[in-house]
Amino acid sequence: MINILKKLLDFIYYKNCYFCHKSDENSVFCSDCYNSIKFLPYKPIFTIGHIKVFSVTYYKNITQKLIRAVKFHNKKQLTFFQAKLMYEYWQKLNINEKNYTVIPVPTYSIKLRKRKFNHMNLICKHFCDLTNFSLDTTSLIRNRYTKPLYSLSKSEREKNLKGAFTLLNKNLNSPILLIDDISTTGTTLKEIISTLKQNGINNITCFVTAIAKTN
Numbered sequence: 175m176i177n178i179l180k181k182l183l184d185f186i187y188y189k190n191c192y193f194c195h196k197s198d199e200n201s202v203f204c205s206d207c208y209n210s211i212k213f214l215p216y217k218p219i220f221t222i223g224h225i226k227v228f229s230v231t232y233y234k235n236i237t238q239k240l241i242r243a244v245k246f247h248n249k250k251q252l253t254f255f256q257a258k259l260m261y262e263y264w265q266k267l268n269i270n271e272k273n274y275t276v277i278p279v280p281t282y283s284i285k286l287r288k289r290k291f292n293h294m295n296l297i298c299k300h301f302c303d304l305t306n307f308s309l310d311t312t313s314l315i316r317n318r319y320t321k322p323l324y325s326l327s328k329s330e331r332e333k334n335l336k337g338a339f340t341l342l343n344k345n346l347n348s349p350i351l352l353i354d355d356i357s358t359t360g361t362t363l364k365e366i367i368s369t370l371k372q373n374g375i376n377n378i379t380c381f382v383t384a385i386a387k388t389n
């Protein structure tokens with residue numbers, strides 16, 4: 175009992191950096207680790223048709239650990255830092271548009287139950303708190319289970335995702351900012367863009383925390 179109480183008090187009052195385990199800043203993400211993340215140039219990493227895709231950084235080192243912690247290990251406290259990184263990068267882009275509707279890439283609900291919380295919705299909530307953009311987590315859904323993409327070839331990825339998204343509310347306020355944590359070849363973003371375009375929505379920008387290098 176005393177042990178449990180001690181652990182609880184530690185959890186409340188005493189925070190170690192998740193990445194380097196130092197406790198001097200009493201933060202789950204110390205400034206040394208946070209500042210070690212190198213931002214990519216402030217321009218699109220690639221485009222899908224005419225649509226720009228921006229990424230904060232590459233999927234490696236601390237960023238890889240951060241994304242995995244949030245996605246697979248339920249580290250809810252780190253979602254704020256992931257959003258903060260995205261916000262700091264976004265600020266440098268000199269995009270004047272102030273009224274984006276932010277849509278997180280949807281997760282299928284069975285995966286979500288295992289995960290306890292919807293990490294993309296939470297990251298986007300923090301991002302919208304920082305930017306004052308509007309958050310829309312209900313208009314776009316993933317209508318079926320799709321296999322994880324990392325094990326599939328490019329053509330298998332496209333086949334696997336074909337028709338996997340449904341737009342429930344067709345009266346979205348443009349422009350749309352589509353947000354995901356990680357992109358490799360842009361297959362998921364491409365499929366969502368196609369769904370949005372089929373519904374007459376063309377003013378779209380994509381933004382991910384990290385881009386995975388395929389080579």
Ligand SMILES: [Zn+2]
Nearest residue numbers: 191194204207
């Ligand atoms: Zn650290």
